[in-house]
Amino acid sequence: MDTVVNPETEVSLIDELKRGDSSAFKKAVREYSPGMLAVARFYLDHSSAEEIVQDCWVTVIDAIQKFEGRSGLKTWLHRIVANRCKNKLRSSKREVATDFSENLEPELAERFNATGRWDLPPKLRFDESADTLLENGALSDCLDKHLSALPETQRSALMLYEAHQHKSEDVCNILDVSASNLRVLLHRARQKIFLMVETFQETGEC
Amino acid sequence: MLMCRDLAEIASDYIDGELNVQKNLSVKMHLMMCRDCRSFIGNLRASTELMKAHSSGNPDEELMRRIDERVAEALKSRNAHDSNNE
Ligand SMILES: [Zn+2]
Numbered sequence: 001m002d003t004v005v006n007p008e009t010e011v012s013l014i015d016e017l018k019r020g021d022s023s024a025f026k027k028a029v030r031e032y033s034p035g036m037l038a039v040a041r042f043y044l045d046h047s048s049a050e051e052i053v054q055d056c057w058v059t060v061i062d063a064i065q066k067f068e069g070r071s072g073l074k075t076w077l078h079r080i081v082a083n084r085c086k087n088k089l090r091s092s093k094r095e096v097a098t099d100f101s102e103n104l105e106p107e108l109a110e111r112f113n114a115t116g117r118w119d120l121p122p123k124l125r126f127d128e129s130a131d132t133l134l135e136n137g138a139l140s141d142c143l144d145k146h147l148s149a150l151p152e153t154q155r156s157a158l159m160l161y162e163a164h165q166h167k168s169e170d171v172c173n174i175l176d177v178s179a180s181n182l183r184v185l186l187h188r189a190r191q192k193i194f195l196m197v198e199t200f201q202e203t204g205e206c
Numbered sequence: 207m208l209m210c211r212d213l214a215e216i217a218s219d220y221i222d223g224e225l226n227v228q229k230n231l232s233v234k235m236h237l238m239m240c241r242d243c244r245s246f247i248g249n250l251r252a253s254t255e256l257m258k259a260h261s262s263g264n265p266d267e268e269l270m271r272r273i274d275e276r277v278a279e280a281l282k283s284r285n286a287h288d289s290n291n292e
Contacts, residue, residue: 025278033273134259
């Protein structure tokens, strides 16, 4: 996103922010939040990303006092957001562990019989495009809810790989997982999204 | 022979083109014969597309309003704190 703040107005904006001027904050929030949100959504789902951006602005009130202007304001804000997201990923990685020895979600694994054929085959036939499906706001909300409920590393794998089209190598580096574990994370997350969409299409419930 | 369950296990690798030639071929063979697995692969692909479509977009006014509120509140409590100290 292009910025309309030129270097001189940025200096005076920073001064106003340091003085705790509320209208300056309003202006800055409008100017910089879209970029900050884009950075956050590199790592997190929609609602977690919005939360991080909100939290960051609150920290900025104090942190701006130490801002020396060596980098631009935008770069500085983006760095704060990225660090927060990484911390969040790191702390939650300890909490939820994905079972890397299983490729199938338990809920899906149950749907095969002893011979390995489908007992309960997929009920869905997709004949609409993703965009058409998302015009249904309820599905979009449901997707967001389920993305939020995914274990953090699964969600980040999905966001980085799928939504932001990062190379596997980069995703492995950011998340600090092996290539084969990344494959499991992606597959498990996709199955959950599949199960969610299936239920939604069938029952209209999330 | 590749069973439906085996295919479900490696479905993402198939979609992303991560399978070796031999495995890839056996998936293709299975898909030719199995309607349910074709449907599963189709669904998984569609879910992937859905994710991509869902993740684009800009912050809305509602978020800006929430940030403004929280910032205003934090500024207020900070200013109150400062004047107490002076
Ligand atoms: Zn099959």
